[in-house]
Each structure stands twice: as structure tokens, then as C-alpha cells.
Amino acid sequence: MENFCYSIRTKIYFGKGQIHNLGNAIKNYGDKVLIVYGGGSIKKIGLYDRMINILNENNITYKELSGVDPNPRIESVREGAKICRENDIQVVLAVGGGSTIDCAKVIAAAVHYENDPWDLVKNPIKITKALPIVTVLTLAATGSEMNKNAVISNMSINEKVGTASELIKPKVSIMDPEYTYSVSKYQTAAGTADIMSHIFENYFTHTEAVDIQDSTAEGLLRTCIKYGKIAVEDPTNYDARANLMWASSWAINGLISYGTKNIGWTVHPMEHELSAYYDITHGVGLAILTPHWMKYSLNNSTVNKLAQYGINVWGIDKNLDKFEIANKAIDKTSQFFKELGIPMTLREVGINEEKFEIMAEKVTAKGKLGTLYPLTKEDVINIYKMSL
Amino acid sequence: MENFCYSIRTKIYFGKGQIHNLGNAIKNYGDKVLIVYGGGSIKKIGLYDRMINILNENNITYKELSGVDPNPRIESVREGAKICRENDIQVVLAVGGGSTIDCAKVIAAAVHYENDPWDLVKNPIKITKALPIVTVLTLAATGSEMNKNAVISNMSINEKVGTASELIKPKVSIMDPEYTYSVSKYQTAAGTADIMSHIFENYFTHTEAVDIQDSTAEGLLRTCIKYGKIAVEDPTNYDARANLMWASSWAINGLISYGTKNIGWTVHPMEHELSAYYDITHGVGLAILTPHWMKYSLNNSTVNKLAQYGINVWGIDKNLDKFEIANKAIDKTSQFFKELGIPMTLREVGINEEKFEIMAEKVTAKGKLGTLYPLTKEDVINIYKMSL
Known part of the structure; x- marks a missing residue:
């Protein structure tokens, strides 16, 4: 066996109805969130409404970045970071599968980076600070909910590149298997x-x-x-x-x-x-x-x-x-x-x-x-x- | 599968020579430690000297509580807590097997508890605060290096009781399998x-x-x-x-x-x-x-x-x-x-x-x-x- 350093600090709420922990999970880190999500599937399954209710009940204000693509694009990262800066966002909340979470991770780091966030994808060492990330998982696949990795695509130059940093590991992930019932x-x-x-x-x-x-x-x-x-x-x-x-x-x-x-x-x-x-x-x-x-x-x-x-x-x-x-x-x-x-x-x-x-x-x-x-x-x- | 909440936040340095991380591991939490250990085995294998060198090199001052028994006694807990209070100890460093670590855990909690620490063993809910704990493991057995449990004996009343709290989970554990070579x-x-x-x-x-x-x-x-x-x-x-x-x-x-x-x-x-x-x-x-x-x-x-x-x-x-x-x-x-x-x-x-x-x-x-x-x-x- 080789030497290693174990550190898996993400807190996981796993199971039916665990979304009720969302308010407290966020409030440990702030009360202004950017919600990052993909298409309309989280609305179809009622998750979006449930989540908005929880945010409102907890006096958490929010902005939204929707339309994150599978193979998430650097353009979404740029847009998300801009919204965060303009609204003093304190927590990035990713709701979706690995693409959405990956995008949220790089947004969280990009907020604190002055130049173009594609640098952070190509060169992980440039990630020196990041907003805390909370995720609600709706697809079992990438494992992004519990690790430090993110993969972002730059289609203009045909590049899809993985970056990684302990700083972008989610603080809390809510994993309710029922949210994946509607996955095709x-x-x-x-x-x-x-x-x-x-x-x-x-x-x-x-x-x-x-x-x-x-x-x-x-x-x-x-x-x-x-x-x-x-x-x-x-x-x-x-x-x-x-x-x-x-x-x-x-x-x-x-x-x-x-x-x-x-x-x-x-x-x-x-x-x-x-x-x-x-x-x-x-x-x-x-x-x-x-x-x-x-x-x-x-x-x-x-x-x-x-x-x-x-x-x-x-x-x-x-x-x-x-x-x-x-x-x-x-x-x-x-x-x-x-x-x-x-x-x-x-x-x-x-x-x-x-x-x-x-x-x-x-x-x-x-x-x-x-x-x-x-x-x-x-x-x-x-x-x-x-x-x- | 039942619902659960995963949270295993202990950082583990695993493998040969990982003791070199000890200084930094402690200094994240303070520079006054109580070293808790059992008999002389850590001296025989050279671990004690190596550890003291590291503490000195890092300007970390220390007090010692030795002689912790297998089936660790509440008397050791009382004594350890007293030393901590009298010396403004900031970090409890357990060096040994599960008995030593369990003892250190309850000491760390007892420092912040006014009454007799046996209360904390019988009634875990009374653990409301604890000093940070760092461990160096020398015996593969109890798993105490990475969990929230501690078992303490009160031989005067023939009781051996387990307590548990997230607050006494070690912050960092150093696990070098070579330290167990001398285990009988x-x-x-x-x-x-x-x-x-x-x-x-x-x-x-x-x-x-x-x-x-x-x-x-x-x-x-x-x-x-x-x-x-x-x-x-x-x-x-x-x-x-x-x-x-x-x-x-x-x-x-x-x-x-x-x-x-x-x-x-x-x-x-x-x-x-x-x-x-x-x-x-x-x-x-x-x-x-x-x-x-x-x-x-x-x-x-x-x-x-x-x-x-x-x-x-x-x-x-x-x-x-x-x-x-x-x-x-x-x-x-x-x-x-x-x-x-x-x-x-x-x-x-x-x-x-x-x-x-x-x-x-x-x-x-x-x-x-x-x-x-x-x-x-x-x-x-x-x-x-x-x-x-």
C-alpha cells in the first residue's frame, strides 16, 4: 500500500426527504445564494419549488443561473461569476447532476479570480479561494458532489479539461435517490x-x-x-x-x-x-x-x-x-x-x-x-x- | 437503504514516515499540547524522541500524562483535565492505541466541564465543547483514531461505559503501520x-x-x-x-x-x-x-x-x-x-x-x-x- 492523505470533509445528507436540511446547510455559510441549474427537470419533479420555499422560509435571498449544459461551458462559468460579484453572493448552490455541480465549482473559484476563469480550468494552482458550495444531486454519475474535481468545456477551441482543488469540494451535499426517478x-x-x-x-x-x-x-x-x-x-x-x-x-x-x-x-x-x-x-x-x-x-x-x-x-x-x-x-x-x-x-x-x-x-x-x-x-x- | 448523514472529517496521514506532518497538524490548532500516552512502548520504538524533536522544532510546548491503562480509567481523565486547565493547554495529542486515544478524547471534553468527567461518560449530551485532538496511532484495533467514540472504565463501581460526540472526533490522525511492528x-x-x-x-x-x-x-x-x-x-x-x-x-x-x-x-x-x-x-x-x-x-x-x-x-x-x-x-x-x-x-x-x-x-x-x-x-x- 502507498502512503496517502485522507480528507473527505463534505457532509452528506443521504435519503428520502433530506432536502429539509437545505436551509440550515446554507445558513452556516451565508444568506445570499446563487442557484445554478440546468434545464427544466428540477421544476418538473417539484424540486425547484420545494427549494425556493425553503430559501424563503429561511430568509435566504437568491439569484439564478439556469441553462447549464451537459459538458458545461466556460461561458456559463463567466456568467455565474459575474452574477456573484454583482450581488455579493456568499454561497453557490448547485442543483442537478455533475455538469451543474462542476460549473458551480468553477464559478465559486472564479468569483475570487480577476482574469478569465478558463485559466482556473487549465491551471488548478490558480484556484486560491472559493465561495462555499452546497449541492442537491439529481443524477448518479460523476461523483462531483463529494470530490474536488470539475470538468469544463471550451467548445470554441474544442477543449474539455478537468481541474481540481480542495477549495471547491462541496461543503454539504443533499443526496435524495428519489430525485433520480425521472432520469431517462x-x-x-x-x-x-x-x-x-x-x-x-x-x-x-x-x-x-x-x-x-x-x-x-x-x-x-x-x-x-x-x-x-x-x-x-x-x-x-x-x-x-x-x-x-x-x-x-x-x-x-x-x-x-x-x-x-x-x-x-x-x-x-x-x-x-x-x-x-x-x-x-x-x-x-x-x-x-x-x-x-x-x-x-x-x-x-x-x-x-x-x-x-x-x-x-x-x-x-x-x-x-x-x-x-x-x-x-x-x-x-x-x-x-x-x-x-x-x-x-x-x-x-x-x-x-x-x-x-x-x-x-x-x-x-x-x-x-x-x-x-x-x-x-x-x-x-x-x-x-x-x-x- | 436507510437515511443517513455522512460526516468523517478527520484528516488522516497514512503511511511510512508521515510523522513529519505532526508539527503542522498541531500548529493549526495551537502551540501548547498535552501529550497523552500509555507505558514505555512509544519510547522503545523511538517514537517519543522523534515526536519531542518535532514539537521542539516547531516551538510547541508540552505537558505529559503517561501511564494510561488499557481499559483507560476515569482517574486518568481527571488528572489530564487538571493538567490542561493549569497549563492553558490548547491541543490534546494522543500517542498510542485506542485506550490512550479514548482517554485523550474525554480529557479534551472534560477541560470545558465543571463537574466530574464521569458525567460525560455516562451522559454524552453533556459534552458541549472540547479541545482539538490530534492522534498518532500505534495499534490497529479500536478505530478511535477516526471516530467519535470513547470507552472509559470506572473500576471502583465496576463500570466500563462508552460515550460519543462529534466534538471529540480527532482533527488529524497520523497512521504509520511501522509503529505497530513491535505489537506482540x-x-x-x-x-x-x-x-x-x-x-x-x-x-x-x-x-x-x-x-x-x-x-x-x-x-x-x-x-x-x-x-x-x-x-x-x-x-x-x-x-x-x-x-x-x-x-x-x-x-x-x-x-x-x-x-x-x-x-x-x-x-x-x-x-x-x-x-x-x-x-x-x-x-x-x-x-x-x-x-x-x-x-x-x-x-x-x-x-x-x-x-x-x-x-x-x-x-x-x-x-x-x-x-x-x-x-x-x-x-x-x-x-x-x-x-x-x-x-x-x-x-x-x-x-x-x-x-x-x-x-x-x-x-x-x-x-x-x-x-x-x-x-x-x-x-x-x-x-x-x-x-x-
């Missing part, structure tokens, strides 16, 4: 793939003796496999929504990566390029790339971990040849995403070979990509091609 | 049993659909079984010490109990009575009682969870009859503790029937005991008798 089958499937991809990125390393981290990751993967399917078939199944929601946080809050030699992610940066050029659904891009990345990475130095995955997650007979176990596990992964209803080729989501070269160039600009089997530019192009 | 085989075995008992108390509930919590608990138990044995045989095996140490925190910091219907522990309060009358090693008492408690609790309403334990922790064939699986799992649990070198009868640790009646009376004074199969006074006596 497609987005539920994509969210499940996103959660699983976070776990894969953390799990597939070459660290010895991380039994706690590995067994937790494997349990989370089994949870996603079991409940992802149930949630797609039965959207108002509370247990499925609850397990997926809590899994989304664990997948990327540090619990399964502390102590591992995780020196860089692989499939996420490759997918960010797809989203930056084609604006596709993030989880779908991840699901398409993942099995091909696994297959491409399978060799003598990686087979043990891939076989461990097959045995402990998919229940494959441990007495088989380890390459056979690994290959079966990869096939089962692909089959699972397909059964969730995810289109499993790039062509189906409108992507062809045209940009492979430039995307692979960008994603390997700082060196080889990833931890399990570090990829060169050529490797990345090959995996994109396999995914067509 | 006996104490390593007892510590492993303590960790496993915490997991059992959290795991054996009647909550449906807590897949994340259950799979994590099962992974932690497998980790304890694997590495407990290795650590007893090979005390300087870093991976074994590291996994046990991190497991000790997870077992009782909330991660595996959030979302479960955990309405009360069983074996711990039963063991507290043994320690209160006979001052035995806590983990040994737990190991002796645990298999008998499991066997006594096995019935139609509990067999599914006990069989799940057998399949997922001990790898017992899931096609067997579920009572057979449960019984095999219980036998394996007992056998494991025996192989660790733990005396597995009460008689071996000097306990006879004499106090069973009064201990059972005390432990069920507020009603039935536990969650899996709530125990009456008669049930408790029966389990004590089975454990003779």
Missing part, C-alpha cells in the same frame, strides 16, 4: 457507465496489497451491475437508485484510490476528446471505449488484475486460464453496457476517423497516458479505431 | 478480533439492499482474516500491518454502518461487562463471545445473513443448505481466532459464573440487547455460559 433510461445507463469507469480508472493499477481498496472497488462494480440494470428497467426502484447514487460518490471520492499507485487516468481523458469535438454523452463515450481499452491493454503484465476483475466482479471460474478469464470479463463488460441500451460503437454516436489523429495527439501531449498499460499516441489511435 | 502476537491477535467484532456489529443487521455497505464489510473481514494471520506470524510485514491498520478505521468510522438499521451493538456491551469486572483484554473477550453469540442467534430470521457471511467471507459453497453454511462459518470464525493464539474460553482468562447474573442484568437494564437477534437477560446469561 439512456441517462441512467450512461450514468452507470460513468460510475463504473471511475472505478475502473482507480482499480486498474499495479499496486500490491491494496486488499481494502480492491475489495471495495469490486463490491461497487457488482453493485453497479446489479442495480444499473434494475434502475433502467424499473426507474422508481428506490434501492436501485440509492445504491447507484451512493456508489457514484464512492467511485471517485478517494476511498478506492487512497493507497494505490494511480498516476493518471486513461479512458476519461480519451473520452474528453470525443466530447470536446462531438459533444456526446460522456458516459456513453466511456462505455464504448472501455472494453476496447481493456482488450488492448491485456498482456502478461496486466492479465493478473484483469483476471482478478473477472473472478471477483463477474464470478468467472478461477480455475480457467487467466487470459481466458480476462477475455471473458471484457466481453461481459461490453455485453452489460449493450444490455443497458448503450450504443456501443463510435459510428452510432456520429463519430468517424477524421479527428482521431488530432485527439490522440492532444491526449498524449504530456506523455504516455494511464496507469495499467501506458498508452502512446499510436495506441490511442488504435483504440479509437477499434471502437468505431 | 497476543495484542495483534486481540486487535484483529476487535476490528472484526466492530465489522460484525455493523454487518449483522436486518437491512435490505445495503450492497455497498455489505460488500465493503465482507472485504474488510477477508482482509482481517488474511493479514491478521500474517501479522501474527511475521510482525514486520508492512502490507499486513497497513491493511490491518486501515481496516481498523473503516470498521467503525461509519462507512459500513451508514444506511443500515443498526439499533444497538451486542457483543461489545457484553464484553464491556467482562472487562469492567475482570479487566481482561478487550479483543480477547470479544473473540471468546463472538462465535457463541452467532450460534445462539442463528434461527430462521437470521440464517440468511449468517449464510451470506459464510459464502462471501469464508468462501463456503453457496449450494449447501443455508443453516449448514451458517454453522460452518461460525466454526471457521472460532477456528480462526484459535489459530491466532487467542484463548477461546472465559475460564482460560480467569472468569467463572459468579458475576454472570449481575453482568447480564446491567447490560440489559435498558431493554433487549442488539440488532440481529435482540437478547434478553436470560439470553445473555446463556451466551456467557456457553463461553465458559
Whole structure:
């Protein structure tokens, strides 16, 4: 096990009706909030009205920034920061999924930054101060509700970049699985793939003796496999929504990566390029790339971990040849995403070979990509091609 | 899954050499500390000298309270609080295992309490303020380094009682597995049993659909079984010490109990009575009682969870009859503790029937005991008798 520093200070109110804690959660930090949200879904499910009532009852005044896109744009960040400055906002309240929360995080930092906030995305060290962030989660996917990461897109230059800072970790997150009942089958499937991809990125390393981290990751993967399917078939199944929601946080809050030699992610940066050029659904891009990345990475130095995955997650007979176990596990992964209803080729989501070269160039600009089997530019192009 | 509120704000520096963070960790809260420790073991391993150097280098002044007993006494708490008041202590620094940390926790609260600190043990609600606590852990067992609990003994009235408050949760804990290299085989075995008992108390509930919590608990138990044995045989095996140490925190910091219907522990309060009358090693008492408690609790309403334990922790064939699986799992649990070198009868640790009646009376004074199969006074006596 490697050395690490654990610090997960976000307070989580998890479960049915936990929204009643919103007023107190905000008032610990101030009484002027910017509400950040996406489209109208929070109005459809009654969450918007409930929230406004709570703010009014607690004498909390608010401004709004709505229309935050999936793959949230730097333009929204600029606008949000401007509203905060003009209205002496004290707390940023994100209500939605990961895109909304990510956008709110960078807004919270941008308020205290004089120049263009795109700097904060490209260069996390420039984040030196941020408004406190409170979130109400409505989609189980990115884990942004409990971590320090934010991913922002700048479509004018085809860049989708992740930034991170302890300063933008939410202070409080309210996670009511019932808010995800209305998430479409497609987005539920994509969210499940996103959660699983976070776990894969953390799990597939070459660290010895991380039994706690590995067994937790494997349990989370089994949870996603079991409940992802149930949630797609039965959207108002509370247990499925609850397990997926809590899994989304664990997948990327540090619990399964502390102590591992995780020196860089692989499939996420490759997918960010797809989203930056084609604006596709993030989880779908991840699901398409993942099995091909696994297959491409399978060799003598990686087979043990891939076989461990097959045995402990998919229940494959441990007495088989380890390459056979690994290959079966990869096939089962692909089959699972397909059964969730995810289109499993790039062509189906409108992507062809045209940009492979430039995307692979960008994603390997700082060196080889990833931890399990570090990829060169050529490797990345090959995996994109396999995914067509 | 049940509603819950997650809040684990302790910062953990985990791994080799992390003691170098001690100075900064303390200085965030003050520069006058009370060092609380037990016997001379921290001097033998060089930790005491290293720590004093760091305090001196950082211009941190200190007083000392040494000689804290296993099953820490209320007398030590009184003395520690007095030293703090007389010296304007700002931070309580606990260096040792769970006993030392528990003692430090109640000292930190007692400083701000006018009357006798035993009140704070009997009535946690009286804890309204506490000095910040920093810990350096030297024994993997109680999990006190990352939770809000403290257990204090008052031998004059044969009481060993647990208290709890968010206010006494350590701010920072330094966990270097190398500090546990010198822990004896006996104490390593007892510590492993303590960790496993915490997991059992959290795991054996009647909550449906807590897949994340259950799979994590099962992974932690497998980790304890694997590495407990290795650590007893090979005390300087870093991976074994590291996994046990991190497991000790997870077992009782909330991660595996959030979302479960955990309405009360069983074996711990039963063991507290043994320690209160006979001052035995806590983990040994737990190991002796645990298999008998499991066997006594096995019935139609509990067999599914006990069989799940057998399949997922001990790898017992899931096609067997579920009572057979449960019984095999219980036998394996007992056998494991025996192989660790733990005396597995009460008689071996000097306990006879004499106090069973009064201990059972005390432990069920507020009603039935536990969650899996709530125990009456008669049930408790029966389990004590089975454990003779």
C-alpha cells in the first residue's frame, strides 16, 4: 500500500426527504445564494419549488443561473461569476447532476479570480479561494458532489479539461435517490457507465496489497451491475437508485484510490476528446471505449488484475486460464453496457476517423497516458479505431 | 437503504514516515499540547524522541500524562483535565492505541466541564465543547483514531461505559503501520478480533439492499482474516500491518454502518461487562463471545445473513443448505481466532459464573440487547455460559 492523505470533509445528507436540511446547510455559510441549474427537470419533479420555499422560509435571498449544459461551458462559468460579484453572493448552490455541480465549482473559484476563469480550468494552482458550495444531486454519475474535481468545456477551441482543488469540494451535499426517478433510461445507463469507469480508472493499477481498496472497488462494480440494470428497467426502484447514487460518490471520492499507485487516468481523458469535438454523452463515450481499452491493454503484465476483475466482479471460474478469464470479463463488460441500451460503437454516436489523429495527439501531449498499460499516441489511435 | 448523514472529517496521514506532518497538524490548532500516552512502548520504538524533536522544532510546548491503562480509567481523565486547565493547554495529542486515544478524547471534553468527567461518560449530551485532538496511532484495533467514540472504565463501581460526540472526533490522525511492528502476537491477535467484532456489529443487521455497505464489510473481514494471520506470524510485514491498520478505521468510522438499521451493538456491551469486572483484554473477550453469540442467534430470521457471511467471507459453497453454511462459518470464525493464539474460553482468562447474573442484568437494564437477534437477560446469561 502507498502512503496517502485522507480528507473527505463534505457532509452528506443521504435519503428520502433530506432536502429539509437545505436551509440550515446554507445558513452556516451565508444568506445570499446563487442557484445554478440546468434545464427544466428540477421544476418538473417539484424540486425547484420545494427549494425556493425553503430559501424563503429561511430568509435566504437568491439569484439564478439556469441553462447549464451537459459538458458545461466556460461561458456559463463567466456568467455565474459575474452574477456573484454583482450581488455579493456568499454561497453557490448547485442543483442537478455533475455538469451543474462542476460549473458551480468553477464559478465559486472564479468569483475570487480577476482574469478569465478558463485559466482556473487549465491551471488548478490558480484556484486560491472559493465561495462555499452546497449541492442537491439529481443524477448518479460523476461523483462531483463529494470530490474536488470539475470538468469544463471550451467548445470554441474544442477543449474539455478537468481541474481540481480542495477549495471547491462541496461543503454539504443533499443526496435524495428519489430525485433520480425521472432520469431517462439512456441517462441512467450512461450514468452507470460513468460510475463504473471511475472505478475502473482507480482499480486498474499495479499496486500490491491494496486488499481494502480492491475489495471495495469490486463490491461497487457488482453493485453497479446489479442495480444499473434494475434502475433502467424499473426507474422508481428506490434501492436501485440509492445504491447507484451512493456508489457514484464512492467511485471517485478517494476511498478506492487512497493507497494505490494511480498516476493518471486513461479512458476519461480519451473520452474528453470525443466530447470536446462531438459533444456526446460522456458516459456513453466511456462505455464504448472501455472494453476496447481493456482488450488492448491485456498482456502478461496486466492479465493478473484483469483476471482478478473477472473472478471477483463477474464470478468467472478461477480455475480457467487467466487470459481466458480476462477475455471473458471484457466481453461481459461490453455485453452489460449493450444490455443497458448503450450504443456501443463510435459510428452510432456520429463519430468517424477524421479527428482521431488530432485527439490522440492532444491526449498524449504530456506523455504516455494511464496507469495499467501506458498508452502512446499510436495506441490511442488504435483504440479509437477499434471502437468505431 | 436507510437515511443517513455522512460526516468523517478527520484528516488522516497514512503511511511510512508521515510523522513529519505532526508539527503542522498541531500548529493549526495551537502551540501548547498535552501529550497523552500509555507505558514505555512509544519510547522503545523511538517514537517519543522523534515526536519531542518535532514539537521542539516547531516551538510547541508540552505537558505529559503517561501511564494510561488499557481499559483507560476515569482517574486518568481527571488528572489530564487538571493538567490542561493549569497549563492553558490548547491541543490534546494522543500517542498510542485506542485506550490512550479514548482517554485523550474525554480529557479534551472534560477541560470545558465543571463537574466530574464521569458525567460525560455516562451522559454524552453533556459534552458541549472540547479541545482539538490530534492522534498518532500505534495499534490497529479500536478505530478511535477516526471516530467519535470513547470507552472509559470506572473500576471502583465496576463500570466500563462508552460515550460519543462529534466534538471529540480527532482533527488529524497520523497512521504509520511501522509503529505497530513491535505489537506482540497476543495484542495483534486481540486487535484483529476487535476490528472484526466492530465489522460484525455493523454487518449483522436486518437491512435490505445495503450492497455497498455489505460488500465493503465482507472485504474488510477477508482482509482481517488474511493479514491478521500474517501479522501474527511475521510482525514486520508492512502490507499486513497497513491493511490491518486501515481496516481498523473503516470498521467503525461509519462507512459500513451508514444506511443500515443498526439499533444497538451486542457483543461489545457484553464484553464491556467482562472487562469492567475482570479487566481482561478487550479483543480477547470479544473473540471468546463472538462465535457463541452467532450460534445462539442463528434461527430462521437470521440464517440468511449468517449464510451470506459464510459464502462471501469464508468462501463456503453457496449450494449447501443455508443453516449448514451458517454453522460452518461460525466454526471457521472460532477456528480462526484459535489459530491466532487467542484463548477461546472465559475460564482460560480467569472468569467463572459468579458475576454472570449481575453482568447480564446491567447490560440489559435498558431493554433487549442488539440488532440481529435482540437478547434478553436470560439470553445473555446463556451466551456467557456457553463461553465458559
